[in-house]
Amino acid sequence: MSAGSPVGFQNPPNYEFPSHRLQRTLRNDSKEPIVLVACGSFSPVTYLHLRMFEMAVDYIRQNTNFEIMGGYLSPVSDMYKKPGLLSAQHRVTMCTLATEQTSTWLMVDPWEAFQSYQRTAVVLDHFDYEVNTRLGGVHTADGVRKPVRVMLLAGSDLIATMSEPGVWSDADLDHILGRYGVMIIERAGADMDQAIDSLSRWRHNIHLIHQLIQNDVSSTKVRLFLRRGLSVRYLLPAPVVEYIEQHGLYVDDGVNASAAGGAVVAEREKEKGKDREAGSSGAGKEKVEQSATS
Numbered sequence: 001m002s003a004g005s006p007v008g009f010q011n012p013p014n015y016e017f018p019s020h021r022l023q024r025t026l027r028n029d030s031k032e033p034i035v036l037v038a039c040g041s042f043s044p045v046t047y048l049h050l051r052m053f054e055m056a057v058d059y060i061r062q063n064t065n066f067e068i069m070g071g072y073l074s075p076v077s078d079m080y081k082k083p084g085l086l087s088a089q090h091r092v093t094m095c096t097l098a099t100e101q102t103s104t105w106l107m108v109d110p111w112e113a114f115q116s117y118q119r120t121a122v123v124l125d126h127f128d129y130e131v132n133t134r135l136g137g138v139h140t141a142d143g144v145r146k147p148v149r150v151m152l153l154a155g156s157d158l159i160a161t162m163s164e165p166g167v168w169s170d171a172d173l174d175h176i177l178g179r180y181g182v183m184i185i186e187r188a189g190a191d192m193d194q195a196i197d198s199l200s201r202w203r204h205n206i207h208l209i210h211q212l213i214q215n216d217v218s219s220t221k222v223r224l225f226l227r228r229g230l231s232v233r234y235l236l237p238a239p240v241v242e243y244i245e246q247h248g249l250y251v252d253d254g255v256n257a258s259a260a261g262g263a264v265v266a267e268r269e270k271e272k273g274k275d276r277e278a279g280s281s282g283a284g285k286e287k288v289e290q291s292a293t294s
Contacts, residue, residue, distance in 0.1 A: 012114035017130040018107040022070040029140040031067035034060075036183065037127050038153045039074045039112065039120055041219065043086045044244060045098045046236050048217045049073065052185045053106060056153055059183070059209045069138055069148055071106045072127065073099065079117040084223050086249060088113035097239040121172040124150050124180050152182040156192050159184050159206065163198040173202075181205035187216065226250040 026033055036056055042049060053071045060066045075091045076082075085091075092110045099106040112123050127150045131137065137147045159182070161167050176182065177199065184206065186192060192208055199206060217235050225232050227250065233241055244250065 010115075012111065015111060015114070017111070017134070018072075018109055019070075019130075019135060021105050021107050022131070022135075023105075024069075024135075024138050026067055026069075026138055026140050026146065028067055029142070029144075030065070032065055032149060033069045033138050033146055034066045034149045034151050035069055035127060035131055036071040036151055036153045037074055037109075037124060038072070039123055040076065040154075041080070041082060041085055042073060042075045042091050042095050043082075043084055043219050044091070044222060044236060044240055044250070045073070045095045046217050046219060046222060047234075048215050050098060050102060050106065050237070051215060052153055052155070053103075055185055055209050055211065056183050059207065064207070066149075068105075071153075072109045073106065074109050074111070074123055074127075075113040077113055077115060077117050084220065084250075090243075090247070090249060094240045094243055097243055098237045101239050102237050119172060120152070121175040124152060124176060128180075150180050152176060152180060153185070154182060155185050156187045156195075158182075159192060159199070160195045163195040173199075177202035177205050181207070183207045183209055185209050186211055223250050227252075 022035075036053060038049065038052060040049070056071075057068060060068060073095045075088060075095060076085075078085065078088050088110070092108060092113050095108040099108055109127070111126055112118050118126075131148045131150065137145050139145055162173060162177075178201075181202075182205065184192065186208065196203065196206060196208065222232050222235055225235075226244065232244075236244075
């Protein structure tokens with residue numbers, strides 16, 4: 001699964017891949033090791049973002065032969081330019097506060113945040129390179145090396161945009177869904193059957209996870225609450241709320257469209273400029289942010 005270092009991109013200054021919580025030895029040698037990666041704005045990070053990982057843990061234990069070795073939040077670059085997108089520094093800090101103080105296994109990778117806009121396929125390649133090539137994968141109890149499968153974790157809006165013609169390139173859909181795979185957390189009121197049917201070629205790599213307790217908290221709603229001076233406590237981890245209050249964030253946030261609609265418009269704008277990117281070859285359409293990570 002590993003290739004070389006992500007071609008054409010350099011690490012941000014002083015970058016170090018976070019691996020302090022990455023499990024390096026399989027508990028069950030018969031399992032396939034995986035790492036979950038959630039890409040999104042995280043502006044701000046909410047309890048639902050963190051809860052997505054825990055729902056994935058339950059699903060994996062009950063329905064798959066996977067063993068989770070680690071989980072990562074990968075905030076998008078400032079170059080994404082989505083309405084309501086706070087600076088990468090603030091977003092990475094809030095994600096770090098949330099994961100370090102409320103979880104024992106989640107981490108934040110700032111690689112995507114602190115550089116130019118990166119496609120989702122490239123971000124997943126970056127994780128594959130760091131975990132499997134640079135760190136050497138993981139090992140069984142007997143010391144046998146095993147490569148780790150990287151898998152995207154996302155909300156249901158993402159799979160809906162993947163099924164919409166012209167938003168994602170076919171090459172990147174095949175790369176993401178064919179090579180890596182995705183775990184989709186359903187959102188309240190979302191109908192995923194039609195979207196998944198249109199992606200039937202990769203159905204074996206698409207895992208749909210139902211919410212047993214519906215949670216429709218989103219960053220968009222949190223920002224609206226903050227603009228109106230309403231409390232967001234218990235919607236976000238306490239350290240994140242304190243950080244927002246300390247820095248006076250989001251009080252002047254502009255009016256924002258729906259996450260899915262805004263993301264699609266952004267993608268189409270990026271597509272217009274794809275020919276200006278060196279070596280792009282028509283693969284610049286595909287970074288659409290799901291509303292579950294808006």
